[in-house]
Every structure is written in structure tokens, then in C-alpha cells.
Amino acid sequence: MPFNDKIITLITGANGGIGFELASQLLADGKNFVLLGSRSQEKGEAAVQELKKRSLPGTVELVQVDVSDEQSIAKAAGEVEEKYSRIDALVNNAAIAGETPPTHSLPRRLTAAFLTNSTGPAIVVESFAPLLSKSTAKTPRIVNVTSGAGSISLRLDSENPHQQMKVVPYRMSKAALNMLTACQAYEYGPLGWKVFAFCPGFTASGLSDMNKEELGAKPTREGASPIVDILAGKRDGEHGGFLHAGGQHPW
Template sequence: MKKVFITGGNKSIGLETARQLLQKGYYVYLGSRNLEAGQQSVNDLKAEGLENAEAIQIDVTDEVSVQAAQATIASKTEVLDVLINNAGISGGMPQSALRSGAEQFLKVYQTNVLGVARVTQALIEMLKKAPEPRIVNVSSSQGSLTLASDPTNIYYQYKGVVYQSSKAALNMYTICLAYELRDTNVKVNAVDPSFTKTDFNNHRGTGTVQEAGQRVVKYAIIGEDGPTGGYFSEELNPETGVIPW
């Protein structure tokens, strides 16, 4: 049975991604900053008949917590097949290039960028032991420099310098990570789940968590002929999913 770890897996897109992977026969380690919240989500999944789920406490902004989570997972399995770096925060609005302070940037970057690096580095050796390891970094089309500067982009008027720049940084991390792993079986991609109705955006999104989950799962289970080092948004490009950096 393949095993997956999902950060921020106790709610919204993370939880739906867990649900869909469980339905596909994966064993899911559901990462949650609050262990009680994570356990409640696991209980809810089990009530649906999805038994192969387990809550793991992790705060991606805390190195000690990340290492503890790695040790917990390692005590249960030697091999990790999939890592989904889903945990993220928006940083609140408004976000102004002239008025947003350093503390606002640092808080968001701690989760959206540094958190991804911490978790990936902690788990990479377990991933390398899998026959077809996959890493999905949950990004956003808002992190695209090309789209953010294109007045014809449907989200052009939505500007949030803190969040957008954090996702642009995450995209570069994805590119560099895929390059470093180019001679291994690890495939790494950045995926935009779409503008989804969740508490992340006060339910202002247009897509459902089911659609978002499907988009993340697609790249978590890609085959040997699948892409690596790519950036995908099926919302903005339904044909190939590929969007510009």
C-alpha cells in the first residue's frame, strides 16, 4: 500500500485530497498543526469507511515539530511514496507593496516557503526509497509573474504582494528541487488547485474542494511518463494544465 503525507491535511483542500487518495487505496498520514483537529478529521474519514488514515502533529514553521513528525512517520514506515506540501496561509488582506510590513511577509514565508523546504528536506530520504516518489507543492496561479503582469488574466486585478510573492518563491523552490532530483525517480510539480471556496478566502472562490482535490491528486499519482518541474492550473488551461511561470 502506497503511503502519503499531507501537510495541512485536516481541512479544506488538504482533507479532500486525503479523502480522494484514501478512496484510491493509499495510506494517508494527515498532517495537522493541532493534533486534536487532525484526529477529528481522521475520525470523520473513518466514519465514511476510509480506515487507512492517521493524524500526525506538525507545525511547518517549527523545525523541532517537523523533525518530530518525521521521526513519527519513520517509526511507522521506512518508505514514503508521496509528499503533498499543502499547508499555506494567505497573510490576510489588504496586502500593499508600500504598506505591508516585514512581519507580515515573514509570517507568510515561514509557512508557504520555508515550511515547504523544511518538510521536504526532512522527508526526502524516505521518499527516495519509494519506487515512484512524488512531491506536489500546492501553489497558486497567483504566483505566476507572467499572469500577474498580464491585464488579460482574469485574476489580474487581484493583487496581494505578500501571498503572491510567497507562491512565486515556492514556484522557484519547485524548479530548483526538480532540477536537483532530475537523476532520481522523484517527480516534483507545482499545482494550482484553483480559486476554491474554502475558509482560506472566506468562501469567495468559484471552484469546489472536490475539483481542487482532483487536481492535486492527479499529480500525486502520475506515472513514470508524467512531468516533473512543471507548473499546472487546469482552471486556467483545461487542455494541458501548463501555465507560465
């Protein structure tokens, strides 16, 4: 089959923002096969068509998956297994800010944020781990796209320029994702897999109305490019770490 000699990477939430840009950067290399994960079938198809219009050497296909829905995740894993039998890397990129609509109570916003930002990635990895175990790559990799907002140490640091930012659901769910990363590093590290939490920083994306370049967010390409390096094995020595572009955050 044409994908047997390619590196297959599943990216959740890849119909826009950092996920879409990561897909585009990976597809610049013909050895890469991107499974573009999207909750919306329509938006996912549009994203795939846009990438194909760019005539990039890599291969891209859509995987419809809602990471807040256990049945959707199971269905997606089954379809990927049937079509491709394996994946070589997984990027848990899908996320929500958990602040909208603001009229929702804190419990409702917390539940929504945890379901997408931490519970979802846990189920995605559990569901796709059997396919990662069949990877033909020397080193399967998992990247959980997190945030410095989930660092407990930075939250308590009075010198942190973002300390005044509340976003309690987002902070708590990303802190949980960081713990999930540590658990996955412990579980899968002995198998030779590499697992990372990666914070892209304040990046232009569809995460919230604040994530715009005119409001100071870095270009999406800058937020995505370090993930390409991680997937290429350039930071394998930092397995289990809470990475950002220039080093590591404190937990």
C-alpha cells in the same frame, strides 16, 4: 506490517479544505495510506475520525506537524520514520494568505507568509527526503500546492482577470514556492523522482474569507481531484512544471 503493500502519502495542512478532500479521495482506493498532517492535534484528530467514519477502504493516520516550526517538522519526520520507515509521496498543501490580521505591518505579514508557504515546504522536503528515498514505489512524487497568483508572467498580464488582486505576501511566497519546485525538480529528478507545482485555482477552502462557493470558488473536490491524478502518475511527463487542471501556467 499492514502498510507494507500500500502507497504512503503525507499531506500537510490536511485537517480541512483541499488537503482534507485530497485525503478523502485518495482513501477511496484501498491501496492508499494517508498520513494526515495537521498543525493542530485537536483538529487533526477530528479530521481523522471524520474520515474513518466514512468507511473508506484506505488507511489514515494523523501526523502532527506545524510547517512553520522547524522543530515540529523534525519531530514529525522522526515519528514517521520510526513507525513507517518510508513515504512514497509528499504533498505540501499547508498555506496561509498572509493578510491577517490586517493591522500587522507588511514585514510581519511577509515573514509569516514565507515561513508557511515557502520556507516550510523547503524544510519539509529536506526532512522527509530520506524517507522518500526509501520508497517502495517505482516513482516517488512531490506536489507543491501553489497558485497562479505566484506567476510573475500572469501578474504582468493586463488581460488576467485577477490582476487587480494585491495580496503581496501571498503572491511573493507562492512565487518563491515555484522556484523551490524548480530547484527540487533539478535535485531529485536525476533520482527518478517527479516534482510538480500545482495550482488548484480559486477553490473553496479555509485559506481566506473569500474562498467560498457562494463567492465563486469552485467546489473543493474539483480543486483536489487533479492532485490525485498527479500522484497516480498521469502527469509524470510534466515533471518540473507549473501545472493546473487543464495544462500549465507561465512562470
